[in-house]
Amino acid sequence: MRTAMLRSIQSSLKNTSSSTLLRRSYSSESAPERKVVILGAAGGIGQPLSLLMKLNPLVSSLSLYDIAGTPGVAADVSHINTRSEVVGYMGDENLGKALEGADVVIIPAGVPRKPGMTRDDLFNINAGIVKGLCTAIAKYCPHALVNMISNPVNSTVPIASEVFKKAGTYDEKRLFGVTTLDVVRAKTFYAGKAKVPVSGVNVPVVGGHAGITILPLFSQATPQANNLSDEEIVALTKRTQDGGTEVVEAKAGKGSATLSMAYAGAIFADACLKGLNGVPDVVECSFVQSNITELPFFASKVRLGKNGVEEILGLGSLSDYEKQGLEALLPELKSSIEKGIKFANQS
Ligand SMILES: NC(=O)c1ccc[n+]([C@@H]2O[C@H](COP(=O)([O-])OP(=O)(O)OC[C@H]3O[C@@H](n4cnc5c(N)ncnc54)[C@H](O)[C@@H]3O)[C@@H](O)[C@H]2O)c1
Ligand SMILES: O=C(O)C[C@H](O)C(=O)O
Numbered sequence: 001m002r003t004a005m006l007r008s009i010q011s012s013l014k015n016t017s018s019s020t021l022l023r024r025s026y027s028s029e030s031a032p033e034r035k036v037v038i039l040g041a042a043g044g045i046g047q048p049l050s051l052l053m054k055l056n057p058l059v060s061s062l063s064l065y066d067i068a069g070t071p072g073v074a075a076d077v078s079h080i081n082t083r084s085e086v087v088g089y090m091g092d093e094n095l096g097k098a099l100e101g102a103d104v105v106i107i108p109a110g111v112p113r114k115p116g117m118t119r120d121d122l123f124n125i126n127a128g129i130v131k132g133l134c135t136a137i138a139k140y141c142p143h144a145l146v147n148m149i150s151n152p153v154n155s156t157v158p159i160a161s162e163v164f165k166k167a168g169t170y171d172e173k174r175l176f177g178v179t180t181l182d183v184v185r186a187k188t189f190y191a192g193k194a195k196v197p198v199s200g201v202n203v204p205v206v207g208g209h210a211g212i213t214i215l216p217l218f219s220q221a222t223p224q225a226n227n228l229s230d231e232e233i234v235a236l237t238k239r240t241q242d243g244g245t246e247v248v249e250a251k252a253g254k255g256s257a258t259l260s261m262a263y264a265g266a267i268f269a270d271a272c273l274k275g276l277n278g279v280p281d282v283v284e285c286s287f288v289q290s291n292i293t294e295l296p297f298f299a300s301k302v303r304l305g306k307n308g309v310e311e312i313l314g315l316g317s318l319s320d321y322e323k324q325g326l327e328a329l330l331p332e333l334k335s336s337i338e339k340g341i342k343f344a345n346q347s
Contacts, residue, residue, distance in 0.1 A: 040109030042069030044258035052266035138167035155340030162344030173308035177287025194225030275304030
């Protein structure tokens with residue numbers, strides 16, 4: 001029963017577009033050694049994400065870092081009988097050791113929203129946290145793929161890019177804003193409305209990760225449902241854009257999405273690891289440096305490979321409603337990106 005449950009969690013982490021053959025050859029302990037670091041590992045996202053990454057057979061070393069609480073989380077997770085060795089690190093003086101040799105660094109460090117707040121309201125605290133952590137990444141693991149979860153993602157990713165540029169380590173192929181939760185939500189909500197099995201649903205989500213900058217492309221959803229009215233598409237779009245707020249309000253002051261985010265973060269990190277390992281056709285949406293619009297960063301489908309981003313896929317054809325959404329989001333996304341760049345360069 002325990003083995004069956006583990007297999008089922010592991011199989012849900014596998015990217016549906018990977019070939020069965022490669023999946024088999026990488027599902028065993030013969031997969032390359034890979035070190036994954038979680039910064040903010042003792043938090044609401046960090047703990048379940050640590051669990052999910054411990055279940056991932058592609059991970060050989062799992063390094064859990066936080067300013068407090070990591071020894072307990074690491075001791076707990078380390079008893080799970082899966083491949084990776086787990087070490088917990090606590091406090092600034094141990095950050096370097098936590099990061100050394102990392103292949104993938106996942107960052108869910110920082111404060112979450114309370115009801116009534118926007119993600120941008122987190123900027124004043126989280127910008128500084130992200131800047132400090134990225135300075136350490138540039139020093140101790142400059143070649144790692146960085147998966148940025150800390151909000152506001154529309155600004156924290158530009159902050160990270162500027163920190164890496166200043167340190168001379170920036171590689172735009174290796175920096176990702178994690179927008180997978182928007183895709184996870186869009187799939188769930190669409191499947192519910194269209195009455196199709198959720199496991200076979202795909203919905204690209206482009207733009208950024210806040211309010212109207214989150215633009216799900218239901219016109220490109222598969223399977224394509226012909227039973228949805230324009231009003232239902234508008235409602236689905238709005239629900240996807242407000243998905244984070246829905247959770248913040250339901251948690252009533254006790255934080256924002258943690259469990260669904262840990263799931264989404266584990267899916268995206270798994271895709272990065274598969275790409276590094278040479279699995280072909282690994283495609284996920286992510287907020288990356290991009291030239292598919294006039295903005296320097298934009299979320300879209302990206303193909304992941306041995307160097308991180310292999311290819312940024314275009315937007316495809318959009319419905320009139322999506323074209324309006326795209327026009328509407330550009331000014332807000334532009335100003336969030338500029339805010340991040342300015343912060344990184346003035347402080
Ligand atoms: N990208 C997304 O889709 C998405 C989804 C959900 C939440 N988030 C964001 O993720 C962040 C974390 O959310 P949470 O619910 O886990 O918050 P949380 O408060 O439960 O956990 C955050 C953790 O970060 C740690 N931390 C703070 N400063 C640190 C530092 N300098 N180094 C290392 N760790 C540090 C804290 O000690 C804490 O354990 C928030 O900014 C939230 O808005 C993003
Ligand atoms: O909504 C939030 O503040 C957290 C996260 O960005 C989310 O989308 O759930």
